[in-house]
Amino acid sequence: MRNKYTLLATTVVILFSQTSIFSQDKKEKEKSWYDLVNFSGYVDVYYNYTTNNRQGATQDTSGTFHTYNKQFAVNAVKLSMEKIADKESPWGxxxxxxxxQNNMYQERPYQTTNSLHNMQLLQQAYVSAYFNVLKGLTVDVGKMATHIGLELLDSKDNISYTIGYVFFNTIPFIHTGARANLQVTEKLSTSLYVYNSAQGTGYTGNGQQFGYNGLAAYGDTSTTSSLTSTQQHAYADGPNPTRAIGTQVKYAFSDKFTAVWNTLSANDNIMGRQDNALFYSSNLAGTTIPKQSRFGTDHWLLQNVILIFKPTDKLTTIFDYTYGERAGQTNTAAFGYEASGVTRQKLIDNLPGISIAELDPGLVAAGFGNTTSLTRENRVKRVYQTYQFQAKYQFTDMFALGLRFEYLDDKRYGGSLAVNPALFAFTPVDRYDLKWQENIGMRAASNYGQIKTFTLTPTINLTENLQVKIDLRRDWGPGQQFVDLAGRPASHQNGIIIGAVAKF
Incomplete structure (x- = not known):
């Protein structure tokens, strides 16, 4: 009998022991995902000296993110947490x-730092899911950096320290939406992107990503502020039901040569008639109601090709080409379009046979036409192209030398510096030095849509975690859109910027 109870007791102890082990093993498995979370970040500071008359608290808007001239600045401080979704752990x-100090330019509206109209302090936030399709399908949903363009928002990951004019002027930075990446083979991957808008995440002036009705905040008409409005969100992204669609195809021909083709297409306008008040007032005045914005005639299309060639382990060369097309309201509603200015005249010159009334009915009231017909202006189309070449040679683990050459060709439009200037119109509103030159007729209002930059960048890796980059940069182009140290018109500017990044 004793043996029987002894055996029973032993069995119970073993069972409890096994249960405890299974329970402990389960807990360990439940906690194991913590080990898959990667923490990283950096602190990025710089000193900038550009040869113009901007300094101190006055913004140097002739550059990109480096707007603090003749000053020390904290470019960015970042903390990242990431769990990659893969076959072993299919969520992330x-x-x-x-x-x-560069955050204010990443998300619309630019130059806003109090986060009342944006979420700039939260640069990216998305969830991921992995599906076992072909070589792997990953779906991300949330806020994410754009897939368009060669350069990245983090200076430490680029060949040059400063962001170039191509990336800064011609494409959005941050999107809110969803993306799906399918690894078809070891060499081929394809991606589909569905974003709220093509212009990028953030707050939208008057509900129009392209600023069709001006730059003032939309909301209550009495205050022109969305903060007190019960009709509009303060944080707006995508003013209409039409989503922006993007694609990417990436193919590695060999270990030395890779090609990437990106596209993005959208109509971020709402419609010609935005509310019932305009409908009734138009009928009362006996005028024609503007037609609703349509994707077929009112759209923005981007195509971007990147070719990466690494002939040796030490040398990397990259060619980047962007084709942009704006049609209809997407063109005439963009920042920088002046109905009676240089851009409109250039469009007329390039579209013979189109009347003033067809291009801009608003000029009729000013005596510049003979018809009151309102139209979508769908015959107006603007095409721009950008070219960029970058190269980097890694001499040693400690020292590398990079270069960047950019050419932006937007001469059909003649915008400020490049396409869709981030800081409004032909001359940024805070560049009083340039506006004064224009008022007395000493400076052209446009650079005729062309500009070039050349940047030479020595990179010094003092340690594995501390990097120093020195940008020797020259910007130049027709139209004298720059000023010199005395505030006089200049066709170029030179600058040196020293950036230090501590990464972990």
Whole structure:
């Protein structure tokens, strides 16, 4: 009998022991995902000296993110948490929290730092899911950096320290939406992107991503502020039901040569008649109601090709080409379009046979036409192209030398510096030095849509975690859109910027 109870007791102990082991093993497995979360970040500071008369608290808007001239500045401070979704663990997420003096240019509206109209401090935040399709299908949903363009928002990951004019002027930075990446083979991958808008995440002036009704905040008409409006969100992204669609095809022909083709297409306008008040007032005045914005005639199309060639382990060369097309309201509603200015005249010159009334009915009231017909202006189309070449040679683990050459060709439009200037119109509103020159007729209002930059960048890796980059940069082009140290018109500007990044 004793043996029987002894055996029973032993069996119970073993069972409890096994249960405890299974329970402990389960807990360990439940906790194991923590080990898959990667933490990283950096602190990025710089000193900038550009040969114009901007300094101190006055913004140097002739550059890109480096707007603090003749000053030390904190470019960005970032903390990232990421769990990659893969076959072994098919869920994940990405969270990037960032602050710094370049944040105000990443998300619309530019130059806004109090986060009342944006979420700039939250640079990226998305969830991920992995599906076992072909070589792997990953779906991300949330806020994410754009797939368009060669350069990245983090200076430490680029060949040059400063962001170039191509990336800064011609494409959005941040999107909110979803993307799906399918690894078809070891060499071929394809991606589909569905974003709220093509212009990028953020707050939208008057509900129009292209600023069709001006730059003032939309909301209550009495205050022109969305903060007190019960009709509009303060944080707006995508003013209409039409989503922006993007694609990417990436193919590695060999270990030395890779090609990437990106596209993005959208109509971010709402419609010609935005509310019932305009409908009734138009009928009362006996005028024609503007037609609703349509994708076929009112759209923005981007195509971007990147060719990466690494002939040796030390040398990397990259060619980047962007084709942009704006049609209809997407063109005439963009920042920088002046109905009676240089851009409109250039469009007329390039579209013979089109009347003033067809291009801009508003001029009729000013005596510049003989018809009151309102139209979508769908015959107006603007095409721009950008070219960029970058190269980097890694001499040693400690030292590398990079270069960047850019050419932006937007001469059909003649915009400020490049396409869709981030800081409004032909001359940024805070560039009083340039406006004064224009008022007395000493400076052309446009650079005729062409500009070039050349940047030479020595990179010094003092340690594995501390990097120093020195940009020797020259910007030049027709139209004298720059000023010199005395505030006089200039066709070029030179600059040196020293950036230091501590990464972990």
């Amino acid at each position: 997420f990405r969270l990037d929290m960032q602050n710094g």
